[in-house]
Amino acid sequence: MVQAAAVNIPSLSAGNFATVYNLFSLAIACLLFTSLYLVVSQRQVAKQYRNAVIVSATVCAIAAYHYFRIFNNFEDSYPPGQTIDSAHQLSNIEFNEGYRYVDWFLTVPLLLLETVAVLALGRAASKKLLFKLIPASALMIALGYPGEITNEVVPRLVWGTLSTIPFLYLLYVLFVELSKSLERQPEEVKHTIKMLRIALVGLWGVYPIAYLFPILGGDFFGGEGGFVLKQAGYSIADILAKAAYGLAIYKVARVKSRLEDP
Amino acid sequence: MVQAAAVNIPSLSAGNFATVYNLFSLAIACLLFTSLYLVVSQRQVAKQYRNAVIVSATVCAIAAYHYFRIFNNFEDSYPPGQTIDSAHQLSNIEFNEGYRYVDWFLTVPLLLLETVAVLALGRAASKKLLFKLIPASALMIALGYPGEITNEVVPRLVWGTLSTIPFLYLLYVLFVELSKSLERQPEEVKHTIKMLRIALVGLWGVYPIAYLFPILGGDFFGGEGGFVLKQAGYSIADILAKAAYGLAIYKVARVKSRLEDP
Amino acid sequence: MVQAAAVNIPSLSAGNFATVYNLFSLAIACLLFTSLYLVVSQRQVAKQYRNAVIVSATVCAIAAYHYFRIFNNFEDSYPPGQTIDSAHQLSNIEFNEGYRYVDWFLTVPLLLLETVAVLALGRAASKKLLFKLIPASALMIALGYPGEITNEVVPRLVWGTLSTIPFLYLLYVLFVELSKSLERQPEEVKHTIKMLRIALVGLWGVYPIAYLFPILGGDFFGGEGGFVLKQAGYSIADILAKAAYGLAIYKVARVKSRLEDP
Amino acid sequence: MVQAAAVNIPSLSAGNFATVYNLFSLAIACLLFTSLYLVVSQRQVAKQYRNAVIVSATVCAIAAYHYFRIFNNFEDSYPPGQTIDSAHQLSNIEFNEGYRYVDWFLTVPLLLLETVAVLALGRAASKKLLFKLIPASALMIALGYPGEITNEVVPRLVWGTLSTIPFLYLLYVLFVELSKSLERQPEEVKHTIKMLRIALVGLWGVYPIAYLFPILGGDFFGGEGGFVLKQAGYSIADILAKAAYGLAIYKVARVKSRLEDP
Amino acid sequence: MVQAAAVNIPSLSAGNFATVYNLFSLAIACLLFTSLYLVVSQRQVAKQYRNAVIVSATVCAIAAYHYFRIFNNFEDSYPPGQTIDSAHQLSNIEFNEGYRYVDWFLTVPLLLLETVAVLALGRAASKKLLFKLIPASALMIALGYPGEITNEVVPRLVWGTLSTIPFLYLLYVLFVELSKSLERQPEEVKHTIKMLRIALVGLWGVYPIAYLFPILGGDFFGGEGGFVLKQAGYSIADILAKAAYGLAIYKVARVKSRLEDP
Numbered sequence A, B, C, D, E: 001m002v003q004a005a006a007v008n009i010p011s012l013s014a015g016n017f018a019t020v021y022n023l024f025s026l027a028i029a030c031l032l033f034t035s036l037y038l039v040v041s042q043r044q045v046a047k048q049y050r051n052a053v054i055v056s057a058t059v060c061a062i063a064a065y066h067y068f069r070i071f072n073n074f075e076d077s078y079p080p081g082q083t084i085d086s087a088h089q090l091s092n093i094e095f096n097e098g099y100r101y102v103d104w105f106l107t108v109p110l111l112l113l114e115t116v117a118v119l120a121l122g123r124a125a126s127k128k129l130l131f132k133l134i135p136a137s138a139l140m141i142a143l144g145y146p147g148e149i150t151n152e153v154v155p156r157l158v159w160g161t162l163s164t165i166p167f168l169y170l171l172y173v174l175f176v177e178l179s180k181s182l183e184r185q186p187e188e189v190k191h192t193i194k195m196l197r198i199a200l201v202g203l204w205g206v207y208p209i210a211y212l213f214p215i216l217g218g219d220f221f222g223g224e225g226g227f228v229l230k231q232a233g234y235s236i237a238d239i240l241a242k243a244a245y246g247l248a249i250y251k252v253a254r255v256k257s258r259l260e261d262p
């Protein structure tokens, strides 16, 4: 069968190991301290915006927890070689991509909930929207997982394609349906909706691209290169889509608090 | 003697190990962060509902602690094999189902207390009800434990049956007795009572079913399959009966707070 | 010399190990989460009762810390045998009963302070009472320790008897002296005083009894049985005298808060 | 050269090890939970006294952190022997007295700052006083360290004497200079100043005495005895000078809060 | 090629190891407890200054996390030798300077943001200023990293020089541009701006100097000496530029709070 870069590639050069290692540590730091910052800052926003901030903090905390596990797992899967410059050989402990999917399974619906809450549509409209978005996001994650943990090109492509269907549906709902509701919104909210919508597409689009790296094949993408790029893609996208996004929501909540209760 | 799937089955395939491992990690994440979310959100509800929210947070924290122990214990009982694809052989450290029963012993009475508190019966009626429910729940857990840690079918069935007696009594009290009191309640509370009652039966019913999996025998249920299904059943039920249930109670408390003090 | 069950008995059956292990884990869970529950609930009581609740939380936290140490120590002292069913042989690391005495040395005076505070005697009367109770309790713990760490019957009995003198003095002060002051108290406080006084005697009386188990001798008490019973006695008494007692004090504080400031 | 008891004495009897071990654990418990108690109790005092309480909590937290390190370091430096009764031989990991000096370097200035704050002198007078006390205390710790980590009598005495010069200057400033300012203070503050001043001298005086134990020589002080006494002296003095002292400052702050805003 | 002191020097004397070890532990203590102190003290300042204090606390927490990693990494890279006095030989685990650069990458922009916030320029002026400072600081860190992890003199100098360009630009903006805005500020703010500006230059200037130590060559700087000096320089500068700086900002915020709302 056509082989993609294996999930558990047999060896990582010292430099590649260090790059991924430092990125995971960066992700832990960003996510953990954004979470703590948001919890401590909770009182800075008006009562009606606190739940948005607390959910953002929770999303970052969940992700920090999973990056902590991923970090330790990475150290166990690729222990140091004979010398500092030796490659790190894969041990008997697999590098468990399941942590990412467990993380996304919990955080993606919360991010959608968060976004819809910030849009401040009516209660009924919000419910209807989430009723479409949350099952679609769960399906997207669930269909992506079997493709992620296979070492072969064809099933990776098939599951990835299946996962892309609910993903495109998500984008459709966020673009087409929301654009309709956009007309009924006040001026400031319009801008926020557009900005967050674009951020979602721009950042969330990184995930399917990173997913494809190991498939590209060749000496680079089919080996360590594909692995490193995928980890870097997922990690940087996670930092931006959770921590930076959470800080943006906090800023919106703070500005609105100031406007409404000066 | 007729053998059920052993509590400590001798070996788990790499795939089965990963499934259980990821479920335990999911349970930790769900329970820990629901607990933190509820603690941080405490101030969002009126004073008279805070105890309900704090108890929900405590239930989730107790369970998170036990899943943390279960997770570490599982890693010690089934260490990695020679290669990533090897089965995980049972080590000399038992997989201790005692953690679950210690957990249930503490959390089931708290969940009942929580539910009764949310019903907002009078003080005397609440006391009378808990006086029936809490001893019954303690008995249910205590009688289930000896059946859980045996590898043989007959005692598993006997203790399970004995444990089912207080379990059915619990259901009886929650259905028959409460239905009486239901008539005297305002309209919104009626709906809540019915919903929570159904959730209790639907979710709590998963536990005795999961308990039975290892007994079913045959190649699948009598071996790894029965073990994996039981762990999955218990874990998913725990997530729903504690974390999702706690979030539902928080939502009720928040809505009531808004209605009573707009 | 006449031998009692050794502090560090040479071996524990798999079942006995599991019993003690699960009891220690239960104690950690009860004490840790009671402490967290009380800290989070602090605001539910009026300002004048908060110190009582915070001290109760501190007592449970100190004990949770020590049970955490005892739990890890127990695992190190009795490592797993060849198979899951093998007995756990004593390693080269002693099972350190010192943790319990360090714990009691800190928590028993705090519990007495707590109890006197709840009685709401005048400032001068409280001081006079604590001036008797606290040194007596310190003496009781200090005299008990040498008897606890000996493997011989006679010194165990001698130190235990010496320790019982301040213990009986404590009971005397709590019964005779307080009964006098009882007459001058309002009706509700009378009931509370009587209830707490009885709880103190009933629960604290478990400690000297558990202390005696290893002395009883014979096949059961002179071996593993005496060890297991002693650990079970101490652990269950600690859970009740700290966690349950702390929750009772919290309930009293909450009721009084409601009565005084409705 | 004349030898003092070595910093890293080659072996500790089981009993001596247990004594030091239990004292370190006692210190962790006292310092950690005093810190947590003070943080949680912060709101019990008026706004103007909160910084005093928070600094006290910080001092205890810093010390708890260092005792945690010292405790782990002690376990690594003196691992268990063949049997429970064997002496603990020094391993290849030194017992690092540096932790104590890092701790004192941070906590002694904070304790002085705390004490001066509680005296409630004017802003200018406080500044002038701290300008003398803090550099002197830093010098005292810095000069003591080289003497602490040497195994020889003469340098230990020389550095100890040099360190005593700023120490005596500290006492002089606290006694002579403050006694002057004492006359200008209200009646209650006078008593507090005298009490704290005496506590400082009485407790701080333990440190140079404990420092001398290993020098005394002979079979007892020149060996394990000197080591155990020094550790006991430092640890008990730390518990009293930080935890008990912090609780005293909290009590003062609480009484003053009650007097000023009843 | 001309060699500088290697990043991973092959061996450290016992004394050098202890010096660096104790400095890292000091850094953890300073940064962690400054962070906790600031979080707990948050309420002591007026609402408009809380974000400044929370960001300072976050900077210290991020750095404490990284020093914790650096500390553990240092222990793993230079394990103890045969005896306490033996040199610590480099193991097969590299001493990862990446932690520092990840840390700076996050904390330097936050410190600049913090400083600009404290200057209380208008919203537009602040934005414009940060738009210059933050990218320059990111560039400075990014260009310094490749020079830090090389063992050769020439690339170390080249990257260091490139990194110095944005560094000097930072100083220019902080001195020249801010001096302009200085004229439009009230009297107290002028003093603060000048003081903080000088602190920034004085402390931040330590980093490029410490960076140069391993280049100086010769027996001392080219070996352990250069390594120890570099670690000491970075660590002490980090303590002052984060913890001491954060405390200074807190003091400013507290004074301003008192002035504005007495």
Ligand SMILES: CC1=C(/C=C/C(C)=C/C=C/C(C)=C/C=O)C(C)(C)CCC1
Binding pocket: A104, A107, A108, A111, A140, A141, A143, A144, A145, A159, A160, A161, A163, A164, A167, A204, A205, A207, A208, A211, A238, A241, A242
């Ligand atoms: C379309 C697609 C995918 C999409 C993943 C996405 C969109 C993940 C988003 C994660 C977020 C936003 C996490 C941060 O909280 C997969 C599963 C990689 C599989 C390949 C196809």
Ligand SMILES: CC1=C(/C=C/C(C)=C/C=C/C(C)=C/C=O)C(C)(C)CCC1
Binding pocket: B104, B107, B108, B111, B140, B141, B143, B144, B145, B159, B160, B161, B163, B164, B167, B204, B205, B207, B208, B211, B237, B238, B241, B242
């Ligand atoms: C009837 C029955 C059982 C019931 C267990 C239940 C009902 C557990 C509920 C646990 C909950 C609700 C935990 C979450 O907090 C056992 C003991 C498996 C033994 C077999 C018979």
Ligand SMILES: CC1=C(/C=C/C(C)=C/C=C/C(C)=C/C=O)C(C)(C)CCC1
Binding pocket: C104, C107, C108, C111, C140, C141, C143, C144, C145, C159, C160, C161, C163, C164, C167, C204, C205, C207, C208, C211, C238, C241, C242
């Ligand atoms: C009389 C007696 C004893 C009493 C111990 C007691 C009464 C301990 C109470 C502990 C508590 C209440 C802890 C919970 O916080 C000892 C020392 C066993 C030694 C034998 C004689």
Ligand SMILES: CC1=C(/C=C/C(C)=C/C=C/C(C)=C/C=O)C(C)(C)CCC1
Binding pocket: D104, D107, D108, D111, D140, D141, D143, D144, D145, D159, D160, D161, D163, D164, D167, D204, D205, D207, D208, D211, D238, D241, D242
């Ligand atoms: C005079 C003298 C010393 C004094 C030490 C003191 C006075 C330490 C105080 C520490 C405190 C108060 C810590 C608690 O926070 C040394 C250094 C042992 C060296 C020998 C001479």
Ligand SMILES: CC1=C(/C=C/C(C)=C/C=C/C(C)=C/C=O)C(C)(C)CCC1
Binding pocket: E104, E107, E108, E111, E140, E141, E143, E144, E145, E159, E160, E161, E163, E164, E167, E204, E205, E207, E208, E211, E238, E241, E242
């Ligand atoms: C100019 C220069 C450097 C400057 C580093 C600086 C200025 C770091 C500041 C760090 C701070 C302030 C951290 C505390 O939060 C490097 C990268 C060493 C490389 C050599 C040239």
Ligand code: NA
Binding pocket: A014, A017, A080, A081, A083, A084, A085, A086, E092, E093, E094
């Ligand atoms: Na490496």
Ligand code: NA
Binding pocket: A069, A072, A073
């Ligand atoms: Na792991």
Ligand code: NA
Binding pocket: A092, A093, A094, B014, B017, B080, B081, B083, B084, B085, B086
């Ligand atoms: Na595996």
Ligand code: NA
Binding pocket: B069, B072, B073
């Ligand atoms: Na365990």
Ligand code: NA
Binding pocket: C069, C072, C073
């Ligand atoms: Na231990």
Ligand code: NA
Binding pocket: B092, B093, B094, C014, C017, C080, C081, C083, C084, C085, C086
């Ligand atoms: Na066992």
Ligand code: NA
Binding pocket: C092, C093, C094, D014, D017, D080, D081, D083, D084, D085, D086
């Ligand atoms: Na020993």
Ligand code: NA
Binding pocket: D069, D072, D073
């Ligand atoms: Na250590």
Ligand code: NA
Binding pocket: D092, D093, D094, E014, E017, E080, E081, E083, E084, E085, E086
């Ligand atoms: Na060494």
Ligand code: NA
Binding pocket: E069, E072, E073
């Ligand atoms: Na590490």
